[in-house]
Amino acid sequence: MTEPERDPLAQIRSQxxxxxxxxxxxxxxxxxxxxxxxxINHVVVVDDGSTDxxxxxxxxxxxxVIVHHKNLGKGEAIKTGLxxxxxxxxxxxxxxxxxHRQITWAVLLDSDGQHLPEEIDRFLSAADVATQxxxxxxxxxxxxxxxxxxxxxxxxxxxxxxxxxxxxxIPDTQCGYRMIDRQLVPELLRGGHRxxxxxxxxxxxSRKGYRIESVPITTVYSDEVxxxxxxxxALRFFKLxxxxxxxxxx
Numbered sequence: 001m002t003e004p005e006r007d008p009l010a011q012i013r014s015q016x017x018x019x020x021x022x023x024x025x026x027x028x029x030x031x032x033x034x035x036x037x038x039x040i041n042h043v044v045v046v047d048d049g050s051t052d053x054x055x056x057x058x059x060x061x062x063x064x065v066i067v068h069h070k071n072l073g074k075g076e077a078i079k080t081g082l083x084x085x086x087x088x089x090x091x092x093x094x095x096x097x098x099x100h101r102q103i104t105w106a107v108l109l110d111s112d113g114q115h116l117p118e119e120i121d122r123f124l125s126a127a128d129v130a131t132q133x134x135x136x137x138x139x140x141x142x143x144x145x146x147x148x149x150x151x152x153x154x155x156x157x158x159x160x161x162x163x164x165x166x167x168x169x170i171p172d173t174q175c176g177y178r179m180i181d182r183q184l185v186p187e188l189l190r191g192g193h194r195x196x197x198x199x200x201x202x203x204x205x206s207r208k209g210y211r212i213e214s215v216p217i218t219t220v221y222s223d224e225v226x227x228x229x230x231x232x233x234a235l236r237f238f239k240l241x242x243x244x245x246x247x248x249x250x
Contacts, residue, residue: 009124015104016124016179017042019081020063021074022111026053032109033061035117042103044084045111046077054111074176075197079189082106086185106185108178114220115177122215123179133184135210137170137202138177138217162199166206170214173202177217184210 007013018036022029022045029045036043045058049071058065066080085103105127109115115138126136141155155174162173176198180188187208188201206212 009121009128012105012124012128013040015102016040016107016120016127017085017103017105018044018107018109018120019078019085020045020058020109020111021048021077021081022046022050022054022058023048023071023074023077024050024052024054025111026050026057028113029054029111030057030061032111032113032115032117033058033063036109036120037062039117039120040107042085044081046081046084048072048074048077073197078108078197081108082185082188086182104182106180106182108176108180110176116218116220119177119217122217123177126213126215127179127181130181133181133210135181135184135202135205135212136179136215137172137212138175139172139214140175140217140219141171142216143219158199162202165203166212168206168212170202170212172214173199175217177215179215184208 018040020029020033020036020043025032033043033045043062044064044066045055047055047058047065047067049068055065055067064084066084068077068080085106107120107123109117109120119138123136123138127134141159155172159171159173163170184205187204190204202212
């Protein structure tokens with residue numbers, strides 16, 4: 001009788017939880033949640049005010065589900081998920097505790113199928129050899145074949161601008177597939193409410209001295225519907241950049 005194959009990532013896998021913000025994604029969330037649970041046991045889906053069966057599909061897939069009764073934005077959904085695993089931040093910037101003290105890492109991934117749950121192991125492998133608290137972010141820029149041309153141009157432009165503010169090169173700042181250390185969570189419980197949140201946490205984390213490391217992931221585009229509002233979210237982005245550049249000059 002052969003021995004079962006040993007999982008070299010077993011320890012860090014047991015210490016990792018997933019946060020999946022979701023809004024009107026009943027078509028994909030069940031499959032995403034199920035496949036995520038095949039990689040890690042602790043999975044919470046935050047239904048950000050959906051008007052469809054997103055919450056039900058996530059529960060059927062075995063995920064824990066938290067429901068916002070109205071749409072608050074992706075940033076707030078991520079904060080809710082992080083608060084579920086780690087508790088809230090005190091005024092001194094420390095965590096109050098939380099019900100899952102054994103969880104030391106959080107993986108953030110989208111609900112629409114753009115992020116392959118099977119690639120969570122790439123983040124686990126990177127975190128397993130980390131020698132200090134780190135912020136890992138996916139990069140799709142190593143293989144651009146599947147990325148629409150306009151999105152590629154916008155992504156490169158925004159990544160250059162944000163990298164300058166962060167003081168370090170981040171090839172794909174718009175990627176929402178991420179893994180963060182528990183010690184960084186108080187910084188992530190602050191910041192914006194919607195899509196600007198994901199940019200702001202890169203800037204604040206960099207200014208706290210965290211190294212942001214990129215993990216190559218697959219570019220996946222199918223029938224997902226973007227939740228981004230081009231004009232409104234572009235305005236939020238430029239306002240955010242203006243505010244931090246102003247702070248940088250002081």
